[in-house]
Amino acid sequence: MFMTHLECSLTGERYDSDRPQNLSRVGKPLLARYDLAAVKRALTADILAARYSGMSKWRELLPLPLGAELISLGEPETPLVALDATGRRHGARAPLVKDEGRLPTGSFKARGLGVAVSMARHFGVTRIAMPTNGNAGAALAAYGARAGIETIVICPAETPAINITETAAYGAKVYVADGQIDECGALVGKGAAEGRWFDFSTLKEPYRIEGKKVMGLELAEQLGWQLPDAIFYPTGGGTGLIGMWKAFDELEAIGLIGPERPRMFAIQAEGCAPIVRAFEAGEEFATRWDGAATMATGIRVPRAVGDFLILRAVRDSGGSAIAVPEAMIGEAVRDAAHDDGFLLCPEGGAVLAGWRIALDRGLIGKQERVLLFNCANGNKYPLVDTSRRINLAEVEAGAL
Numbered sequence: 197m198f199m200t201h202l203e204c205s206l207t208g209e210r211y212d213s214d215r216p217q218n219l220s221r222v223g224k225p226l227l228a229r230y231d232l233a234a235v236k237r238a239l240t241a242d243i244l245a246a247r248y249s250g251m252s253k254w255r256e257l258l259p260l261p262l263g264a265e266l267i268s269l270g271e272p273e274t275p276l277v278a279l280d281a282t283g284r285r286h287g288a289r290a291p292l293v294k295d296e297g298r299l300p301t302g303s304f305k306a307r308g309l310g311v312a313v314s315m316a317r318h319f320g321v322t323r324i325a326m327p328t329n330g331n332a333g334a335a336l337a338a339y340g341a342r343a344g345i346e347t348i349v350i351c352p353a354e355t356p357a358i359n360i361t362e363t364a365a366y367g368a369k370v371y372v373a374d375g376q377i378d379e380c381g382a383l384v385g386k387g388a389a390e391g392r393w394f395d396f397s398t399l400k401e402p403y404r405i406e407g408k409k410v411m412g413l414e415l416a417e418q419l420g421w422q423l424p425d426a427i428f429y430p431t432g433g434g435t436g437l438i439g440m441w442k443a444f445d446e447l448e449a450i451g452l453i454g455p456e457r458p459r460m461f462a463i464q465a466e467g468c469a470p471i472v473r474a475f476e477a478g479e480e481f482a483t484r485w486d487g488a489a490t491m492a493t494g495i496r497v498p499r500a501v502g503d504f505l506i507l508r509a510v511r512d513s514g515g516s517a518i519a520v521p522e523a524m525i526g527e528a529v530r531d532a533a534h535d536d537g538f539l540l541c542p543e544g545g546a547v548l549a550g551w552r553i554a555l556d557r558g559l560i561g562k563q564e565r566v567l568l569f570n571c572a573n574g575n576k577y578p579l580v581d582t583s584r585r586i587n588l589a590e591v592e593a594g595a596l
C-alpha cells in the first residue's frame with residue numbers, strides 16, 4: 197500500500213486515509229498522496245510492460261490497500277484510434293481518439309466509480325447516493341451491485357431515458373427530479389448530513405479521481421512515455437482532466453516521464469460553459485451557469501467543485517478552455533461517423549468540434565500530436581433516424 201494520506205487541494209491540509217472522507221474542512225476536494233519514492237522503487241517501465249493491461253496494472257498508484265480487492269467488470273485498456281480521414285479533411289495530422297466508450301457500462305465513469313466503490317466497500321460503507329446526468333449513475337449502480345452496496349441515484353428530468361433505465365436495471369433506486377444536477381446534489385448532501393447514506397457526488401469523495409487518473413497513466417504508456425502535444429477533454433466536473441494532470445506529476449516523480457506536459461484543452465458546450473467563462477475572465481473560481489442546456493449531457497454541469505483545479509491545470513499547461521456552439525456538436529458526430537466510421541458520443545463530438553475551433557484560432561498546429569477524448573459509447577445516446585420508408589412492392593418495381 198503506497199497511499200500515505202489525503203490532502204486538501206486548496207490548503208494542503210493533511211487528512212487521514214484510513215476512513216471514509218468527503219470534502220476538506222474548507223469544502224474543497226481531497227487528493228490522495230502516495231509515497232512516490234517507494235513507488236519509484238517498485239514500479240519500472242519493464243515491470244509495467246510485463247503486466248496484463250487494465251486498471252489493476254497500476255495498483256501501486258491506486259488507493260486500495262494491497263490485498264483489498266479492486267472490484268472489476270473487466271475494464272480494458274482503451275485503444276487510441278486515429279481519425280485518418282478527419283485529419284485529411286482538415287489538412288492536419290490525424291487526431292488520436294482515446295475511446296473510453298469501450299469500458300463497462302459504456303463510459304469512463306466505470307474507471308472512477310470502480311475504484312471509489314472498491315474503497316467504499318473496503319471501509320464497510322453500505323449505502324451510497326449520488327446525483328447524475330446519466331453515465332455516472334449507471335456505473336455506480338453496476339459496481340455497487342457487484343460490491344453488494346445499496347445505491348441511490350437522483351437525476352435531473354432531462355437525463356436520457358436510456359441512462360435512467362440502465363441504472364435501474366442494476367437494482368439502484370433511481371429518482372428523477374425537476375432540477376439541474378447541482379440541485380440534485382444538494383438533496384444528496386442533505387441526506388448524507390442526516391446520516392442516511394454516503395455522498396458520492398463528483399469530487400466529494402477522494403477516490404473517483406484516482407480511477408480517472410488511470411487514463412493519464414495508460415495513455416502515457418501507450419504513447420511510449422512521450423505525452424502528446426495537446427489533450428482535448430470534455431469538461432463537466434473535470435475529474436478526468438484533474439486526474440490526468442495528477443497522473444503526469446506522479447509519472448514524473450517516479451521517473452517514467454520528464455517535465456514536459458501536453459497543453460490541456462477544457463471543452464464545454466456554449467449552453468453550459470462556466471469554466472470557459474472563468475478562464476476568459478482570468479478568475480480562479482467559476483460562478484454557476486444558470487439555465488444550462490446542451491445535448492452533451494455529460495458536460496451539462498453548471499457548477500464544479502473542482503473548478504480551480506481544472507483552471508489551474510489548463511493555465512499551467514498553456515492550454516485553453518473553449519465553448520463549442522451546439523450546432524457544431526451534432527455536425528462533428530456525423531462527420532466522424534461518415535469519414536472514419538467512428539461513432540462519437542455527443543461529448544466526444546464537442547471535443548472534435550473544440551479541436552476544429554482550436555485549429556481555426558491557431559491554438560493548435562496542423563502537425564501537432566493531438567489526443568481527443570471520447571468518454572462514452574455513441575450507441576448510448578438517441579441518434580437521428582435518417583432511414584427512408586419503402587414498401588416492398590415498389591422495391592420489386594425497381595424503386596431502390
Ligand SMILES: *Cc1c(COP(=O)(O)O)cnc(C)c1O
Pocket residue numbers: 303304305331332398430431432433434435436437494495541543544571572
Ligand atoms: C461525465 C462525462 C463527462 C465529463 O467528465 P468529467 O470528468 O466529470 O468532467 C464527459 N463525457 C461523458 C460522456 C461523461 O459521461
